[in-house]
Amino acid sequence: MxxxxxxxxxxxxxxxxxxxxxxxxxxxxxxxxxxxxxxxxxxxxxxxxxxxxxxxxxxxxxxxxxxxxxxxxxxxxxxxxxxxxxxxxxxxxxxxxxxxxxxxxxxxxxxxxxxxxxxxxxxxxxxxxxxxxxxxxxxxxxxxxxxxxxxxxxxxxxxxxxxxxxxxxxxxxxxxxxxxxxxxxxxxxxxxxxxxxxxxxxxxxxxxxxxxxxxxxxxxxxxxxxxxxxxxxxxxxxxxxxxxxxxxxxxxxxxxxxxxxxxxxxxxxxxxxxxxxxxxxxxxxxxxxxxxxxxxxxxxxxxxxxxxxxxxxxxxxxxxxxxxxxxxxxxxxxxxxxxxxxxxxxxxxxxxxxxxxLGLFEQPGPPAGAAATGPADAAELGERVARASVTLLAHEGGVLPLARAALRRIAVLGPNADSLPHQIGDYTAPQRPGDGVTVLEGIRAAAGHGVDVVTAPGCALVGDDVSQVPSAVASAAASDVAVLVLGGSSARCADTAFEANGAAVTGSGAPTGMTCGEGVDLADLLLPAAQRALLAAVSATGTPVVVVLVQGRPHALPELDAPVHAVLSAWYPGPRGGRAVAEVLFGDAEPRGRLPVSVPRSAAQLPVYYNGKDHRYRGYVDQSAGPRHAFGHGLSYTTVVHGAPRLSRARVTADAPNLTCRVAVRNTGARPAEETVQLYVRRVSGGTSWPRVRELRGFVRLRIAPGAAADAVFEVDAATLASVGRDLRLAVEPGVVELETGPASDRTRAARLEISAPGRNPDPGREEDAEPDSERVPEPTWERGSEPSRT
The missing domain is CATH 3.20.20.300 (Glycoside hydrolase, family 3, N-terminal domain)
Incomplete structure (x- = not known):
């Protein structure tokens, strides 16, 4: 046959x-x-x-x-x-x-x-x-x-x-x-x-x-x-x-x-x-x-x-x-x-x-010999992602990393301190009891036997009921440091109503317990009222406060009346995320996360994404138009100095735009640096459409020992310099651009690059011919490890 x-x-x-x-x-x-x-x-x-x-x-x-x-x-x-x-x-x-x-x-x-x-x-x-x-x-x-x-x-x-x-x-x-x-x-x-x-x-x-x-x-x-x-x-x-x-x-x-x-x-x-x-x-x-x-x-x-x-x-x-x-x-x-x-x-x-x-006609079912439970390292890799994602947004007073020898008692407070469902996000299956590590559990394990870890929720995730705040305040006042775990949750529950396509049904308010997830949109990006009241009351005790945000969106962070010594975003870090957060808090891992989004001060100032069109808007009368924390931001437990970008060529043609951009980065602190050096392109003149403020076009991760330095090297090519032309296709357009490098989108130094029309023969140039900081004079260096001043 x-x-x-x-x-x-x-x-x-x-x-x-x-x-x-x-x-x-x-x-x-x-x-x-x-x-x-x-x-x-x-x-x-x-x-x-x-x-x-x-x-x-x-x-x-x-x-x-x-x-x-x-x-x-x-x-x-x-x-x-x-x-x-x-x-x-x-x-x-x-x-x-x-x-x-x-x-x-x-x-x-x-x-x-x-x-x-x-x-x-x-x-x-x-x-x-x-x-x-x-x-x-x-x-x-x-x-x-x-x-x-x-x-x-x-x-x-x-x-x-x-x-x-x-x-x-x-x-x-x-x-x-x-x-x-x-x-x-x-x-x-x-x-x-x-x-x-x-x-x-x-x-x-x-x-x-x-x-x-x-x-x-x-x-x-x-x-x-x-x-x-x-x-x-x-x-x-x-x-x-x-x-x-x-x-x-x-x-x-x-x-x-x-x-x-x-x-x-x-x-x-x-x-x-x-x-x-x-x-x-x-x-x-x-x-x-x-x-x-x-x-x-x-x-x-x-x-x-x-x-x-x-x-x-x-x-x-x-x-x-x-x-x-x-x-x-x-x-x-x-x-x-x-x-x-x-x-x-x-x-x-x-x-x-x-x-x-996909080979379905030869092997339609599961592959022969495949382990039905999947690879043993999947959960470990997830924990590594969680650890790498923890982002230190603010840090004052040297409270972090927590020193075990100096601590007698830690208060771990807040509605997200001991909730595994709040850590795992939308689109997740039920978890087996006992699986995972909450932030509270992670801190208890990391603190060791000599440190007493006390806890209280302080308030519910949503709403304005402050009846539980006093017990949390008492725990904070009697502790050496308070870790306040706030934020949101996309955890679906049995009484959540759903649309035909699986989105949560929302009406006058969010479904029970949900502040994020498909169908759960917010008009106001502030943390819920009871969480804000808890934060204010705990901060007023005088105990050093570290805020950990477990969240599926960047919540608005206005200026706070009471002092907060550190703020970290853990996002939704997954089932083992509590251990990852604890390792960063105690300095067993460096905070190496960088913001993939801008953090607003309020919903009223939206949009705040960094790469809007550059019309040189001066801002609102009643509040800043800039973000609380800019795209790419993230602090370290050490201090890192970024030099100016150095270009191998100051002039290129649109059909041969290749060059190298180098920037020296030095760790001037006492701890290892996990640094993400970012490359942005800003159009100064030329092009076929109104330019954006700046656009990310590269990043390099460096690990630098205390006192050491390293070069971040960017190979700049057509993909780096391309923009969308009149025909809506990507092309390198003649004009003048600045290649900017730095630790975040709001902390960059620039070198000018001239792009000539195809076929012209620009001077080949040498590294010292490039013109760093050609149009403005920034601070002599950017030092990571503390918040920059903002206007």
Whole structure:
């Protein structure tokens, strides 16, 4: 018997796709473009284990196949899946294998199904490793470490039989009132692009395909309102919001997810300019476009007809739906002439291509010999990310690091001091009792037997009830230092109400216990009233106070009336985050996190992102327009001096812009320095659009021993100097720029670089020919270790 060409693993993928596509009926093709079923409806627990449900069998039979199955192993309050009825690691692998066997053995062509799982910060499954949230990963400024952590989490996902990870990466925090800020790597396109590239590389290392969320511009939502309108122009889209997607596509992402927001009057899932003209025609992307959950059905407000809604999305460039009913009617759309069968075939071909590339026809189930529990170092890597993300925002009086020998009693206070759910962020599965380390537990373990650690919550996470404040104040007054753990929480609970797509339902207030997460947007970025009252009362005791912020967004930090000796942001550091925080507090690890976002003083001054257009605005009359802490900021337990940047050439041409930028960095303190040297580009003249204040274009991490010095070296090339031209494509434009280096976006020194038109022959120049600080005279050096003065 002759084996069909599509069954031949030695045949080229394109030929296998062509052969299989030619054998398919129209309903079979439509079936490959749908993932309508929730994965947790595909199985049920029985006395003897788990079995596939009749609903799953009927779904497969309806289209004689299944394109993709979402969330087979997802567990959380929205799905309603927990340890009583869900899939642990071993049962998950077995059930995934059973799903594939049924689909392959009970369909005419035996096409395996793509198993799609959420991996927002670790695999969202029972016993899945939880990593710190993306905002914490961005605070590490360490793509290599993050890639390792993602590879470990992805290997865990693959060992359970899944093929595709859905990961938020493309959104930017342009308004921190947005509840999904924790899912972003930060406010900056370059930092997000570096972290997105690392994410894709790490997942591919584990054999997992990545679909990047959300394409595009969802972080520009007006007023920080989830799934709301955006007011983006095409230039802003290309300059700011497409950089991470470009990096992810270049790194080999398998797909992108079309976002809920609209761009230029059309939702992204129906936006042909985004999904076809930019993504496929301009970038050459040949992967999948997946709709966000129920996004195609939302098009009924435009079309009034589910068949037309399906045709609109397919014609725009959407290949695979998510939970929609409309996309199941694409056969009708072809019959009515609303979309061609050729367009349908192109989408099916992309789905099949991914299945062949992933080797599903040869190995549809979990890889042979894979450990169902994933790699042993996944949790350890997550803890390393947490440790690297802790950011020292303010430090006065030398309280940190805490000296064990000088301490008799530490008061660990606040609503986030001893709450594991508050540390792990949105999109997480239930955790087994006893797993993880809270901040209180971490401090107790790190303090040692000679130090008494007392605790009191002081107040609830939300609300204005101050009845518990006095007991916390008493504990603080009787202690040598008070560690006040404040912030927010994205922890979902059983009584949280959810939208059809899984977002938390909000009305006049946030759901119980939630101050962040999908659907939980804030109008006011201040900490809740009771937390502010607790902070003021504890600070008034005179006991040195260290504030630790466990948070999924940068909360506004106004000037405080009472003294606070240190402020750290731990973001949502994951299950072991308490140990990471404690190690930094006691100096067992250096605080090496740097802000991936600007920290505002109040919501009234938004936006405060550092890279706005440079119109030289002078500020508000009633308060500063600048952030409380700038993008890139982060203090150390030592003092570090940054010299001026030195360029190997002071003049280049646009077609040959390569040069080297060096900056000397010296550790003048008594402790090791973990320093992140940042490179920014600021356009002085020339270009085709109004310039931004400055734009991050590089960073180098240095470890410098006490008293030692090191050079941060930046290889400057076309990618470093490129800007978006009139045609909305990246190009190096003639003009004058300044290459700025320093420890943060508000503390830089500059060297002038002239970029001539292509073909001109500038003087070759030497390092001493470059002109540092050509237009302004800053302080002689930037010294990290204390707050700079601000205007």
């Amino acid at each position: 002759t084996v069909p060409r599509y069954r031949d693993p030695a045949a080229p993928v394109s030929e296998r796709v062509r052969d299989l596509l030619g054998r398919m009926t129209l309903p079979e093709k439509v079936g490959q473009l749908n993932q309508r079923m929730y994965g947790w409806h595909a199985y049920e627990r029985t006395r003897d284990g788990h079995r596939l449900t009749d609903a799953f069998r009927e779904e497969v039979a309806a289209f004689d196949g299944m394109g993709a199955l979402y969330g087979l192993q997802r567990a959380d309050p929205w799905s309603g899946v927990g340890f009583a009825d869900g899939l642990d690691a071993r049962d998950g692998a077995r059930t995934a294998a059973a799903v594939q066997r049924h689909v392959v053995e009970h369909t005419r062509l035996g096409i395996p199904v793509l198993l799609v799982e959420e991996m927002p910060h670790g695999h969202q499954a029972l016993d899945g490793t939880v990593l710190p949230v993306n905002l914490a990963a961005g605070a590490t400024w360490d793509p290599e470490l993050y890639a390792d952590a993602v590879a470990a989490a992805a290997a865990e996902l693959r060992a359970r039989g899944a093929h595709i990870a859905l990961v938020s990466a493309l959104d930017l925090v342009r308004d921190p009132r947005w509840g999904r800020s924790e899912e972003c790597f930060g406010e900056d396109p370059y930092l997000a692009a570096r972290m997105t590239g690392a994410l894709v590389e790490g997942a591919r290392r584990a054999g997992v395909a990545v679909v990047l969320k959300h394409f595009a511009g969802q972080g520009a939502t007006v007023g920080g309102r989830n799934s709301a309108a955006t007011e983006l122009g095409r230039r802003e889209l290309h300059e700011v919001h497409l950089a991470a997607a470009r990096a992810g596509v270049a790194a080999g992402a398998a797909g992108v997810m079309a976002a809920y927001n609209e761009f230029d009057g059309l939702p992204c899932v129906a936006n042909r300019y985004l999904l076809t003209e930019v993504l496929r025609e301009e970038w050459g992307f040949d992967g999948l476009v997946m709709a966000d959950g129920t996004a195609v059905d939302r098009l009924l407000r435009l079309t009034g007809d589910p068949v037309r809604a399906a045709a609109l999305a397919l014609d725009a460039g959407c290949d695979l739906s998510l939970w929609d009913d409309s996309f199941t009617r694409l056969g009708e759309a072809v019959a009515r002439g609303l979309v061609s069968e050729g367009a349908l075939d192109a989408a099916v071909a992309r789905v099949l291509t991914l299945k062949f590339r």
